Amino acid sequence: MLLWSLLVIFAAVTEQADSLTLVAPSSVFEGDSIVLKCQGVENWKIQKMTYHKDNKELSVFKKVSDFLIQSAVLSDSGNYFCSTKGNVFFWDKRSNIVKIKVQELFQHPVLTASSFQPIEGGPVSLKCETQLSPQRLDVQLQFCFFRENQVLGSRWSSSPELQIPAMWSEDTGSYWCEAETVTHRIRKQSLQSQIHVQRIPISNVSLETRAPGGQVTEGQKLILLCSVTAGTGNVTFSWYREATGTSLGMKTQHSLSAELEIPAVKESDAGKYYCRADNGHESIQSKVVNIPVRIPVSRPVLTLRSPGAQTAVGDLLELHCEALRGSPPILYRFYQKDVTLGNSSAPSGGGASFNLSLTAEHSGNYSCEADNGLGAQHSEAVPVSISGPDGHRRDLMTAGVLWGLFGVLVFIGVALLLYSLFHKISGESSATNEPRGDCRLNPQEFTYSSPIPKMEELQPVYVNVGSVDVDVVYSQVWSIQQPESSANIRTLLENKDSQVIYSSVKKS
16 A cells, blocks of 8 residues: 555656646748647657547657647647657657647738729739738738739739720630739739620711822822721721722721821722721711812923924024823923023923924924922923014025916016017018908918927917008907927817907008
8 A cells, every 4th residue: 555655656756857848839821831749858758649629639659759730820729739658668748738829911912993884995003002910010922913824924923903905805704813922922912803704885986098199190109097086995097088988908907097008009899998997896987078189290292383384583493392191280380402492381281382482593492391299290392493574485485486486487488479470471561552451361271381399388370451441450369289290280270169369450
């Protein structure tokens, strides 16, 4: 009995001397490491050590060991203790209970937006809001934003805000954010928020032209700009020519305007155009725009017109310049060599003329220039040679004088011939003493003793007729060509239809 009492007292003293103590940190935050130490007086007697949390085993060691929680989370909060087992002379030992509460390093983030129903095409600002523990304000956080499991922006950023320049209808969906510590990788996610993008129908569709110099010129580039003042989402723009109604082109893009380019405009491209815009609500048409195409002038042709075949001093010379192609109005300039003579305008196209009163100094090369504001064109040079003063009139007068002299000479020749024939016939009549009434020549008896000299002109034949009782003798004259023989002359004299000319001659 005494022995048993001594053993009990010895065991109590030993247990008190060899009791276990669990050592743990007094303050723990998320991400901190937790080290649990189970300590006793005679650790060499311990053959098994176990750590517990809320009466559940966490880890068992065959020797004295510490228990480590690398990065604490909120779920690591609880009641901890340790226990040991010794040899046969010792019974199980159990430490004190230590309550550990893991404190929140920062709150769960909350996603906010400048608008959860933004207008399509407008910007949206997203913000991931959270708050650090006052005891850990030095902790650095980084943030990331998501839409439908897709990362937005440049993934992790130190800024808790994200700016989206423009939201479109396809951007409608669920959004959330995450916050994470830079060092201990404590990550928390916000709740998901729904963002619904509102679409606006298009309105006020218009068509404009853009061309170099403000006017559409053949061969140059033309841009047809179709635009709307309002409308969201993908807008489909299309261009049409009114005459055909066929589409010239189509573009779909996130913008309020689009361009259609015609690289080189042709004259046949002139006409009326319009465009349409559609963002899924309704297709809207613009007003019809008339697009004229201006044609640069072609190389003009210079034509000279004068009263006669030759130009002379004092003549009025007309210079006519005309370009076969070119949009009116066209300004024509006229030149003698490099000197400007004057200009003339053709408001409706075609050619223009310039009149010039010629002097001796106007001989030389003439040219003209056509210009309608799209580039001037110069004609080829045309030479003009001018004769002396009244040169062509002098030629006409000289010709007239020569013809007049020729006529006088012919008249004198005929008169002399008549005079000689008259005296010859009169002499023959006196020699035969025939009465004057018998002086009529019988055509059958008229002969020539010798051939008539060859002449180019018509030859006159004279015969005196009349009565001896009158003071006037008439001569009968035939005009005949040179006969080949005397027989032919006789034949001509016998012809009653021969033309007869009478001339009165006084008797001597």
